[in-house]
Amino acid sequence: MTAIPHSMGHAHDDAHSHGHEHVELGFIKKYIYSCDHKIIGIQFLFMGLLFMILGGLLAMLIRWQLAWPNSSVTPGHPVPILGALMGWEKGYMPPDFYMMVMSMHASIMIFFVIIVLLVGTFGNYLIPLKIGAADMAFPFLNGLAFWSALPAGAIMLAAFFMPGNAASAGWTSYPPLSAIQYNGGGPTPFIYDVSKLEYQGIGQAMLHVVRPDGSNWSAVPVISQFLSQTLFIGFICAYYINVGNKYANRAVAVVLSLIGGVIMTRAVQHVAFDGQSCWFFSVFWLGFSSLMGAVNYLTTVIKLRCPGMTMFRMPLSVWSLFITSLLVLLATPVLASTLMLNLLDHHRFTSFFEPFNWVLTNQIQENSGGGYALLHQHMFWFYSHPAVYIMILPAMGMVSDILATFSRKPIFGYRPMVYAIAGIAFLGFIVWAHHMFQSGMNPTLGTTFAVSTMFIAVPSAIKTFNWLGTLWRGNIRFTVPMLNALAFVSMFVIGGLSGIFMASTAVDVHIHDTYFIVAHIHYVLFGGSMFGIFAGIYYYYPKMFGRMTNTTLGYIHFFLSFIFFNGTFFPMHILGIRGFPRRIADYLNYTSFSDLHNLNFFISMCAFGLGVSQILFAINFIGSWLWGAKAPKNPWEATTLEWETESPPPHGNFHKVPVVHHGPYEYASPLVEEDYLPQTRWVEGADKLVHKH
């Protein structure tokens, strides 16, 4: 507690947790450099949604290319706007650009959208509210987690402005491909030309301050990097500079953060000099943000539960976020180490992953020597397989809450649900090499991982059946969040079942690296996580912004998304069964796959539909904020603690420390007249009803 700077510290002492309203925060510390978990959660929400727009547009480009591949069989179709801007011949997308688009779509969606939205947004927003805490255990660290994520995002975006464009070695960045530096070949993209435009006079002079000689960075990424780094350092200064006088504090903080911004910006440019090094460094940096968040969530859940809130009275969303944080904490350092080793290989010509006699275009490579390319895959998947669960468990938790709320029925088998989450987390650490069955590793190792992978389907099955059990004999209300949660359940079933195919080493021989895998990952990450995120946003929107969302728009958005989602990704199973390879800019090069052109065209049309339907979500999101009806405390008649406080909750969350008397899902309780029994309402014998069976 002592580490918490300023007056914030007192707020989290149990004795003072309701007595901090006298603290008057200025606008900046209240809404921008806030240490309040709700503001930070919403900041993460905006960050995630903005990146989602970019990631979605990249997905549209992928589908554009696959609908009209430019090949000997068909001419391409000029890419609107971008084709002319980039100066492509006839406006057709070149294959190297496709590789970049595909890599960046995956990287942005995984690292900057799903993880940021699920763990950053909902982890921050929900954990203290649902366990009755005033804030996180380490509010400053929490703020730092957000402000350090910004430079990571800026580095990832800067890659688009680099010569040679952004990373194009896939989101897995397998070396030796990812160790190859951009060598200056190929056409220079227009976006780079534009960004090379220099400011004149004073602007140019200022640019020289933040850009070292020989930097590849053009004006736009340098400025955005400088801003994000200054904001990041500024956050630290805002809480740690204390020279006595309020105005002196501000002056010193501003000066220090500007200096820090300059130093950091220059340093980043030395580390990241082409698309791939930007990628490594950005994800490496983002890992620290994740770690700070994870430490915070774990400590908060363990230490700051309100009176009566035992571990087994926590809502499943808190349980899943708790276990997710454990996964983040244990897995992310491994990713960070492999990224750093890769960055050294890429930048300093070390050879952690590059073998002896590594020859590229008949040139012996400087970093050829003794490395082991499979090692990266092991280290990468040791993080990235748990990361798959990091990207689905929080959604599972929220969906459990939402299903119970709108079925008006307790969750079916609460404890098995908790054990299933724990089981998934444990097994999640010993299945990583199922991504590598055809990678050339020892085939016997493949069998080992096939067995553990098969068994991870068991806890997933338990969860699915328990969700069905929750709906059974319920009193189901088809609200917008409920529909999205139901979509989660039904789509996760498909994603889970298709996973069994690739868990089998032998069947994986045929479908590995085909569109079957693409279909599977999108059924889990879009059909699962994204619908979970939509459900969460629609469900908690009234709490976050104090406004109700528009129901009709919500329905239209849901149905369009659901139909177009299936239209996009279901046919990909068929492509995969045919052996249709992923990551191919032009499948018409292969006569074996040219008959699948119409199916690809259909998929692309559905994908465009899916993309366009998200505009409705944006309209709903912004419109409801401006014109939505005021939200009551508990619009969904739910039982958990966050609905016991105002919408949006005040600073410190609760006016009085809540006291919990029973489990989180007491809907339809026979003890009360209403069909829901809030956790804070004491009724004789309510906590005894849990283990009746």
Place this chain on the structure above:
Amino acid sequence: MSSPESRPARKSFRACGIGLIALFLFVINVNSSYAGEAPTGWGQWWLPSVRSAHGPAIDSLFLVIFWITMFTFIAVETLLVIFLIKYRNRPEKKKAYFTHGNTKLEMTWTILPAIVLAVLALGSKKVWDEYRYSPASDDPNRALVLAIGQQFKWNFVYPGPDGKLGKYLLFPHPTDPKWPVGADGKDVTFEGVPGPASLPYKLAVAAINKYIDQENPLGKDFADPDGKDDDWAKAPGRGLVLPAHRPIEVQLSSKDVIHDFFLPNFRVKLDALPGMRGHIFFTSNMASSERSLAAAQTIPLDKLSAELDKPTSKDAIILIDESAPGTNNKNKDATGWRYINPSSPRASIIRNGMPFNPDPEVRNQVIQRLKDAGLTEVRITTDPGDWELVCEELCGQGHNTMTAVVTFLSNEDYDKKNLDKPYHPTTAPAQ
């Protein structure tokens, strides 16, 4: 107890559903009316035909998993829909059924999937071991080929009549005092020096690059006696030729980045890693000529000309009956038509590698010649019988062009090419 969703909301819920289904149908309609230059039709939607000995086992396992998951999928989604309809919120309904779970039921749906999945895991172990630890790995008769990937083409190295591969992917280093010995077994002077170490570091690297590019792109060890008769080429991009009906070992490696060796019809896939040597074993059940023949239709010689005028016959191949007298004595005639003798004893393939009917006069000459040889009918196919090698690991910007033509020859024809030791099936080890 009123639901937060009011009546109008429920109406709009239904209207949205109906409207959106209509929109979906519209999209399908737009798609079907699309008339591009692209291949028409929806293509083939299932596993590609299987041509390897181990493939059917993989396919059966696929089907077992397919039906188990399909059953689960239909059961779960049906239950979900039934529950959603049956237990929807109705005005007269006050409360849901109050229960926190049922231990017996939950045990059932934990243990049942666990058993099914354990069986699947064991089944897949069996099929996997048959593929990766194939008995062919001990078969002295297996044909051997080394596939070395590089951006964005394949190198194929055959062991030659001695059946042994030499050493490859050994490149000189700037500190080596001598260049690797040349093909004649003598020391080599390259760039005027006996070895790269005689040059300053930067020049040594440049000399090595030149050496690799000009002399030895595959890093072959010329001193190795096993490699003396290997069939290899400096330039990548040769097609892959393999024998059918005989165990094959493909060794995989790479010069630069990770590539992948995938033959969809043979259910064979493995990454080619730089610095490592992968091994896959399989047996093809079909030669390329057999595939061509199987896809052919019989055309009377009188109607051949008309048939060739059809646009679908642009890439047609004519198969002729070799048992007819006078057809098998020439490989090439004055008109430039090429005769390839494939493995089938009863068929020859004629193709000119160009659009098939460039000049009606030439075509008529050929047809006349076939008639003179006593033929009354020929078989015609558009299937050249070659398979495509697919690279499924992202290997760089030309990844989508990384393919190779794979031809399977009969054992006799393969032996004639001297790519490997002669095939003596009788020497197969007793099982």
